[in-house]
Amino acid sequence: MSEMASERRDRSGGLTDVANAFVWGSIAAGLLTAGIYFGSRGFKDFDTALIPYAGGSVLAAFGLGYRYAMWLRRPPTRLYWRRGWQTFLDPRRLAGNLVHLLGLFWRNFIAQSFIERRSPLRWAAHACLFWGCILAAAVTFPLSFGWIRFETPPNSQDSYIAYVFGVRLFEFPLDGIAAMLIFNVLVISAVLVLAGVFLALWRRVRDRGALAVQQFANDLVPLILLFAISITGLLLTVSARFLHGFHYGFLSQLHAATVILTLLYLPFGKFFHIFQRPAQLGFKFYRRAAAEGEPARCIRCGEIFGCGLHISDLKRVEAELGIRYELETGSHYQDVCPPCRRKNLALVQDRLWRDARQGE
Amino acid sequence: MSERTLFIDGSRCIGCQACVQACAECDTHRGRPMIHLETIRRRDSVQTAPQVCMHCEDPICARVCPADAIKKTSDGVVQSSLKPRCIGCSNCVLACPFGVPKYFAEIDQMMKCDLCYDRTSVGKMPMCATVCPSGAITFATPEEIGRTRKGTPVNRWHFGREEVRTKVYAMAPPGRDLIQVTTGRTPTDRTDVAAMLEPESLLNRHL
Numbered sequence: 276m277s278e279m280a281s282e283r284r285d286r287s288g289g290l291t292d293v294a295n296a297f298v299w300g301s302i303a304a305g306l307l308t309a310g311i312y313f314g315s316r317g318f319k320d321f322d323t324a325l326i327p328y329a330g331g332s333v334l335a336a337f338g339l340g341y342r343y344a345m346w347l348r349r350p351p352t353r354l355y356w357r358r359g360w361q362t363f364l365d366p367r368r369l370a371g372n373l374v375h376l377l378g379l380f381w382r383n384f385i386a387q388s389f390i391e392r393r394s395p396l397r398w399a400a401h402a403c404l405f406w407g408c409i410l411a412a413a414v415t416f417p418l419s420f421g422w423i424r425f426e427t428p429p430n431s432q433d434s435y436i437a438y439v440f441g442v443r444l445f446e447f448p449l450d451g452i453a454a455m456l457i458f459n460v461l462v463i464s465a466v467l468v469l470a471g472v473f474l475a476l477w478r479r480v481r482d483r484g485a486l487a488v489q490q491f492a493n494d495l496v497p498l499i500l501l502f503a504i505s506i507t508g509l510l511l512t513v514s515a516r517f518l519h520g521f522h523y524g525f526l527s528q529l530h531a532a533t534v535i536l537t538l539l540y541l542p543f544g545k546f547f548h549i550f551q552r553p554a555q556l557g558f559k560f561y562r563r564a565a566a567e568g569e570p571a572r573c574i575r576c577g578e579i580f581g582c583g584l585h586i587s588d589l590k591r592v593e594a595e596l597g598i599r600y601e602l603e604t605g606s607h608y609q610d611v612c613p614p615c616r617r618k619n620l621a622l623v624q625d626r627l628w629r630d631a632r633q634g635e
Numbered sequence: 636m637s638e639r640t641l642f643i644d645g646s647r648c649i650g651c652q653a654c655v656q657a658c659a660e661c662d663t664h665r666g667r668p669m670i671h672l673e674t675i676r677r678r679d680s681v682q683t684a685p686q687v688c689m690h691c692e693d694p695i696c697a698r699v700c701p702a703d704a705i706k707k708t709s710d711g712v713v714q715s716s717l718k719p720r721c722i723g724c725s726n727c728v729l730a731c732p733f734g735v736p737k738y739f740a741e742i743d744q745m746m747k748c749d750l751c752y753d754r755t756s757v758g759k760m761p762m763c764a765t766v767c768p769s770g771a772i773t774f775a776t777p778e779e780i781g782r783t784r785k786g787t788p789v790n791r792w793h794f795g796r797e798e799v800r801t802k803v804y805a806m807a808p809p810g811r812d813l814i815q816v817t818t819g820r821t822p823t824d825r826t827d828v829a830a831m832l833e834p835e836s837l838l839n840r841h842l
């Protein structure tokens with residue numbers, strides 16, 4: 276095939292990927308819009324003052340759908356994503372998988388113990404950011420989408436009734452602990468996020484390893500954005516409670532701008548790991564299933580160095596990527612274990628020198 | 636003057652482990668050496684060989700990574716996996732033609748030699764090259780190597796039909812511009828005395 280034809284094929288493949296991702300982005304945005312419409316009972320419960328937040332969320336949904344689809348176009352990603360689901364939904368394993376999922380969910384998402392083992396300070400920073408953001412998202416997204424709303428009962432000004440999707444959920448007095456927590460939940464989350472930002476910055480300015488590899492756009496911008504959201508959110512509370520609404524309008528617009536900017540940044544920067552990371556769970560199920568099958572033995576030393584299924588899948592990925600590890604002897608370089616590869620490289624170089632000396 | 640890079644000459648390695656100890660001092664992976672020091676045929680010889688990341692121009696570890704977690708800096712250094720992204724699948728460990736990346740189960744992350752990025756990015760030498768007493772690992776310019784060594788630095792490798800070009804060079808006999816990697820079957824060494832002295836759990840792996 277000529278280079279031009281190959282280039283044309285690549286370009287059309289690239290265009291197909293973009294078109295495919297555009298469709299998935301549109302589906303994600305469409306689903307969220309439909310969710311907002313139906314969840315707010317045909318916009319009846321939708322607060323028009325929160326339109327910028329809802330609009331930003333719809334745009335973010337498009338970006339996330341687009342990015343996720345582009346990410347899944349990569350051969351290794353696509354294969355393991357599919358394998359993860361296949362293994363998880365296998366009827367013979369489903370019950371055990373669900374139990375295993377609970378353990379994985381606890382270890383990886385709630386306790387995040389793998390981060391703690393990397394560094395306790397990193398874990399503390401991440402935990403503050405994680406729980407602060409989860410708390411804030413759990414409140415602000417449903418509010419912005421009109422999925423929850425609060426109303427005073429017709430015969431009393433002393434309590435609020437909480438409605439979720441238009442369904443009355445519970446009533447709470449305004450002077451109670453529940454009210455205090457609900458009204459201040461964003462203050463609590465902002466304080467948590469700010470603590471996380473400062474811990475993360477503390478680590479980043481002191482850890483020489485982090486200082487060497489960190490990048491402004493990838494590592495510092497997310498912290499700056501989270502700081503901006505939290506501080507402007509807290510200033511709104513300060514303005515309303517202690518300064519008689521001093522510059523409240525400006526602050527609310529500034530806060531909205533920081534939130535929308537962050538929503539639009541979600542698909543492109545470090546925050547994308549929030550959506551990418553759950554793929555890890557799929558791979559854990561796949562690895563568990565692969566370990567039960569035939570092991571892979573090194574063709575050089577005969578030792579087990581992996582799972583047969585994993586190695587054969589890796590060969591498929593390599594073939595799709597155009598990595599040509601097939602050896603002249605009919606064997607495959609992928610069947611050589613990593614220690615043997617290193618030893619073999621030394622021997623190959625030795626042989627070159629020996630041959631050169633014999634030729635002298 | 637060209638930029639400095641690593642030159643590996645396995646024939647000079649004396650197996651002193653200085654590179655392994657120094658590597659663990661690197662700030663980007665403190666306490667964990669990323670260099671491999673292989674004993675090649677323990678029964679027959681005392682040969683050892685260091686293996687650092689060769690920093691491929693088109694790194695296979697990054698291509699097979701499902702999480703898109705391995706990135707190369709603009710100066711051609713392939714970094715350890717990004718912590719937020721790495722899902723610990725070991726694809727990179729298994730696919731690297733040089734057998735370099737290491738998977739650490741306790742932190743569920745792949746790490747690898749990053750050419751001591753905390754040092755080389757500010758003009759210092761990597762730790763391994765700083766301490767290597769025999770010049771098996773040298774951080775120099777091609778001109779300096781050309782002046783002081785007998786061999787030719789090579790950074791083109793063939794693994795089967797796959798060509799790999801690397802930022803790090805290996806020293807080959809003069810006139811070579813490519814290293815064709817072939818493999819031969821080497822049975823497990825059943826009379827490896829050193830292996831017999833190792834704990835039983837390790838011994839079982841050898842037998």
